[in-house]
Amino acid sequence: MFIRALALVLVASAPSFMSAQSYSAGAAQQDGIGVIRLSDSARNMQVSIAPKIGAIAYEFLVNGQNALYYPADSIGEFAKEPRLAGVPLLWPWANRLDRDGFYFEGKFYELKDDLAPFRRDGSNYPIHGLLAFSNAWKVSEVLADDKKAQVTLKLEFSKHPELAGQFPFEHSIELSYILRGGALEVRFHIDNLGSTAMPVSLGFHPYFQVHDAPRDEWSVELPTASVWNLNERLTPTGEKTPSEELFPHRKNMKVSEQALDNVFGDLERDDEGWATFVLQGDKQQVAVDYGPSYDVAVVYAPPGRNFVCFEPMAGVTNALNLAHEGRYPDLQTIEAGGSWTGVFRIRPLGF
Secondary structure (H helix, E strand, O other): OOEEOOOOOOOOOOOEEEEEOOEEEEEEEEOOEEEEEEEEOOOOEEEEEEOOOOOEEEEEEEOOEEOEOOOOOOHHHHHHOOOOOOEOEEOOOOOEOOOOEEEEOOEEEEOOOOOOOOEEOOOOOEEOOOOOOOOOOEEEEEEEOOOOEEEEEEEOHHHOHHHHOOOOOOEEEEEEEEEEOOEEEEEEEEEEOOOOOEEEOOEEOOEEOOOOOOHHHOEEEOOEEEEEEEOOOOOEEEEEEEHHHHOOOOOOEEOOOOOEEEEEEEEOOOOOOOEEEEEEOOOOEEEEEEOOOOOEEEEEEOOOOOOEEEEEEOOOOOHHHHHHOOOOOOOEEEOOOOEEEEEEEEEEEOO
8 A cells, every 4th residue: 555645744853754564755854954765674775865955865875885975974064065976966958068058949048147056167168957956846745665665856847937047948847766676766757838849958967886895996887889079178079989999898897997977878778778887896886777768878987086977868968059050869859748757776786
């Protein structure tokens, strides 16, 4: 039987949890911050999400060890100075744009500094969208049954003038975290509520770690057949190189061998359509399965940092402007009244 909690209040002073056999889900307060926790007692797993800090999942504890990189001692500390960690969402554009705006169907949409704020990279390009630390999310459902624990968060994007002014396509979005079968499934759903088509250029920027080997001994598995060539400002040129030419050991490559900040395409998938990226320590590993809607992977592993990012992307960096220029034919769109759903899974093993 589903256990629903549509009226969960994040201002509650004491934890409120519902359980169904080994799975439980509920709201709690930590450092004055409302959080949602999903648990699987049979596997000793717990996922923590902060709805009002970008709906970010910041902990995926397995036997007390976090498979997510989260460089804060508490959620209260993180709230005071949020930074990319855990599982941030990149919407309505993923990674960089190469100008202060974007094109879609021949029209240019300028980003405005006096509306929803956006970050800039070292080249002064807009980066990572508008929602990384947004407090606009609302919890719409928390449930647990004998198969899973789940939270769904919703953001009616078009009802926020500061957001709609930057990305004027009428739509709503839902983000679900589902803990089941030893994996965390991250499901993102878009409903196009407008009368025209809208572009899809989203991604996630999750940070992963293992604990049983020093960083220089970590290795990665990259199931990809091509790499998008980048210019000096790290946006794709529109051309690709076979992966084997640049990463001949990509199926078992030490992260110490070279810095990674690359955009990969032509993902190699299993019979069920999943493409699996793996971070390997000694015995611990984190496997990240990309569903079919995510056809691009950014992999980021800078030297000396104790994390690896496998970033599921619905298009390449700067996809909107590259599509306008005729250099990226695979931009995803949603027709008026239509919807889009993307799924990826995080599977910690050996923790």
